[in-house]
Amino acid sequence: MSDLRPIGVFDSGVGGLTVVKALRELLPNENIFYLGDTARVPYGGKSASTVERYSIEMTDLLVAENVKAVVIACNSASAVALPKLEETLAVPVIGVIKPGAQAALAATRNQHVGVIGTRATIKSGAYERELRALNPQVRVSACACPLLVPLIEEGWLEDELTDRVIARYLGPLVHQGIDTLVLGCTHYPLLVHAISRALPKTVRLVDSARNCAMAVKKLLVQSYLSAPAGNLAGLEIALTDAPDIFLSVARRALQLEIGEVQLREVLHATKL
Amino acid sequence: MSDLRPIGVFDSGVGGLTVVKALRELLPNENIFYLGDTARVPYGGKSASTVERYSIEMTDLLVAENVKAVVIACNSASAVALPKLEETLAVPVIGVIKPGAQAALAATRNQHVGVIGTRATIKSGAYERELRALNPQVRVSACACPLLVPLIEEGWLEDELTDRVIARYLGPLVHQGIDTLVLGCTHYPLLVHAISRALPKTVRLVDSARNCAMAVKKLLVQSYLSAPAGNLAGLEIALTDAPDIFLSVARRALQLEIGEVQLREVLHATKL
Numbered sequence: 001m002s003d004l005r006p007i008g009v010f011d012s013g014v015g016g017l018t019v020v021k022a023l024r025e026l027l028p029n030e031n032i033f034y035l036g037d038t039a040r041v042p043y044g045g046k047s048a049s050t051v052e053r054y055s056i057e058m059t060d061l062l063v064a065e066n067v068k069a070v071v072i073a074c075n076s077a078s079a080v081a082l083p084k085l086e087e088t089l090a091v092p093v094i095g096v097i098k099p100g101a102q103a104a105l106a107a108t109r110n111q112h113v114g115v116i117g118t119r120a121t122i123k124s125g126a127y128e129r130e131l132r133a134l135n136p137q138v139r140v141s142a143c144a145c146p147l148l149v150p151l152i153e154e155g156w157l158e159d160e161l162t163d164r165v166i167a168r169y170l171g172p173l174v175h176q177g178i179d180t181l182v183l184g185c186t187h188y189p190l191l192v193h194a195i196s197r198a199l200p201k202t203v204r205l206v207d208s209a210r211n212c213a214m215a216v217k218k219l220l221v222q223s224y225l226s227a228p229a230g231n232l233a234g235l236e237i238a239l240t241d242a243p244d245i246f247l248s249v250a251r252r253a254l255q256l257e258i259g260e261v262q263l264r265e266v267l268h269a270t271k272l
Numbered sequence: 273m274s275d276l277r278p279i280g281v282f283d284s285g286v287g288g289l290t291v292v293k294a295l296r297e298l299l300p301n302e303n304i305f306y307l308g309d310t311a312r313v314p315y316g317g318k319s320a321s322t323v324e325r326y327s328i329e330m331t332d333l334l335v336a337e338n339v340k341a342v343v344i345a346c347n348s349a350s351a352v353a354l355p356k357l358e359e360t361l362a363v364p365v366i367g368v369i370k371p372g373a374q375a376a377l378a379a380t381r382n383q384h385v386g387v388i389g390t391r392a393t394i395k396s397g398a399y400e401r402e403l404r405a406l407n408p409q410v411r412v413s414a415c416a417c418p419l420l421v422p423l424i425e426e427g428w429l430e431d432e433l434t435d436r437v438i439a440r441y442l443g444p445l446v447h448q449g450i451d452t453l454v455l456g457c458t459h460y461p462l463l464v465h466a467i468s469r470a471l472p473k474t475v476r477l478v479d480s481a482r483n484c485a486m487a488v489k490k491l492l493v494q495s496y497l498s499a500p501a502g503n504l505a506g507l508e509i510a511l512t513d514a515p516d517i518f519l520s521v522a523r524r525a526l527q528l529e530i531g532e533v534q535l536r537e538v539l540h541a542t543k544l
Binding site: 038039040041045046047049050146147150151153154161164165168241242 | 310311312313317318319321322418419422423425426433436437440513514
């Protein structure tokens with residue numbers, strides 16, 4: 001059995017394209033429909049109830065595209081909206097938190113894992129919960145790094161100032177003795193070189209994009225949802241607002257073939 | 273004649289509270305209703321059509337509060353939405369761009385003005401247009417500074433890293449010979465000390481918050497809309513999402529008495 005319907009991927013913006021890149025490398029025959037909520041980006045500083053509401057709206061748009069599975073390629077949305085989406089969606093849904101937590105536990109030797117992400121992700125405690133559910137002995141040190149996404153959007157990927165901001169965020173985690181660091185935001189793989197420079201060589205990096213793609217592959221195989229081998233897979237991209245500057249950063253840094261970008265409207269009815 | 277209805281003020285987030293502070297100092301008898309669109313902040317990186325749509329929705333909410341005038345305490349919204357709002361609103365509307373441009377022309381001696389702001393504000397060219405309309409001879413050097421708002425939200429107001437980011441943005445403007453700099457974002461007054469440090473002492477700073485408040489005062493007097501002297505003025509604050517971290521920064525840095533914060537919903541109906 002095989003299934004040509006696309007995998008639906010959504011993110012608050014275009015950061016989730018790091019997950020798309022990992023998916024295309026791992027699943028070259030799968031069609032992908034990517035939706036970025038650039039009209040309301042970022043989710044990372046917003047409240048849990050607002051992020052949950054936005055996530056449901058984005059998922060509705062993906063379901064309308066007849067997707068066979070939904071990937072939440074956004075840590076903030078995975079952290080707060082996954083339970084609700086698992087409960088309400090008719091297709092399987094995969095977030096980035098659980099695959100990242102599993103990979104971190106496989107990587108750590110001293111059972112002390114660091115997590116970095118947006119304010120919303122860190123405040124939710126989602127990684128901590130997932131890590132402890134899998135291993136109650138694990139120690140977790142978490143740090144919100146709200147300046148990293150703006151630095152990435154500015155394109156300062158290889159930059160001494162970015163290095164210093166990262167050093168300030170990561171210093172305390174290193175001092176506390178982590179031996180593994182989860183990049184808990186889909187933008188962060190674009191800073192992987194800068195982040196590596198701020199860490200002792202012994203600290204292992206866990207990239208949630210790559211681990212999420214592996215979880216998707218496993219799900220498709222187990223559920224008989226894979227596309228046929230030899231399928232000429234396509235990538236469609238839609239955004240809720242005009243493409244922002246990060247799209248050009250992502251194109252350059254990810255070397256992802258991105259064709260025409262579509263627009264999807266989220267209509268608003270104000271109410272008192 | 274006097275009018276007790278509140279002045280309605282809106283901003284993408286809570287940065288417009290710098291305008292509220294200036295209004296309260298200048299117009300201590302005026303009631304103020306402040307609305308911050310924290311569910312969709314920031315506007316500064318979004319497209320003109322999306323910012324215009326959001327601004328209309330925020331203004332509708334203010335009109336429902338029976339305001340006597342609308343103040344757009346957001347440079348990005350003023351830059352792209354003011355013409356549309358002037359056309360459709362039944363009450364007078366004032367933005368931050370024109371008062372800022374007038375003050376800059378009053379301040380400059382060499383007719384060379386610098387402007388800093390968000391990407392949306394700078395891309396719109398609104399300050400440049402307004403400055404040239406008032407004085408066709410003026411030279412304008414503009415620079416988008418997308419990292420400044422995140423740095424303010426992080427609370428790094430007196431910080432060597434912030435100083436270095438500012439120096440990088442402002443260096444070229446100083447080199448080009450500006451003698452006046454417009455702070456074209458309502459967040460920026462919170463960085464006024466850091467910005468001053470990056471500039472030669474001869475460069476004058478124009479704060480759009482203060483100049484906007486003076487324009488509001490003039491309008492109220494001319495239109496017989498002022499509140500009676502001796503009125504015990506109140507400040508009401510509503511946000512579209514739970515208060516974000518900047519609220520505490522604003523409280524501390526602006527020393528503004530902020531009571532309970534209300535929530536106003538913007539409901540969404542997704543549509544393909």
